[in-house]
Amino acid sequence: MFGKAGGAPALFGISSYIVGVLSSQTADLNITPEQMAEYSAKNPILGLIGISESAITEDFVVLFSRVALFVTCIFASLTLGVITNGKETRGVKYIPIMLAVAFALFFIVRTLVQQAFGNISL
Secondary structure, eight states: OHIIIIIHHHHHHHHHHHHHHHHHHHTTOOOOHHHHHHHHHHOHHHHHHOOSOOSOOHHHHHHHHHHHHHHHHHHHHHHHHHHHHSOGGGGGGGHHHHHHHHHHHHHHHHHHHHHHHGGGGO
């Protein structure tokens, strides 16, 4: 259960910050398709990952993280009810606690990472 309420929010917080940094650093790149083809010919890995503008933004990752944490915490709470008492419904009482811990940790980790590495995105 630690992974659901502790590990996942921390990793989501870090990954959402990384996406924000990468999107801000690559926003000013003006790479034409011809240049991309030239770079891809020299290094095939660049062709696989692409350097063009990505549709995945920091806002999307934060929204995805919130939805994933919400769903995961609900199912983790129900699983905890099965483990402790043998019925899923007994885990409903853990849902608010699990959600509070997960979302608090998500925003705390995001804030700490932004404060620690805030000058990187400049």
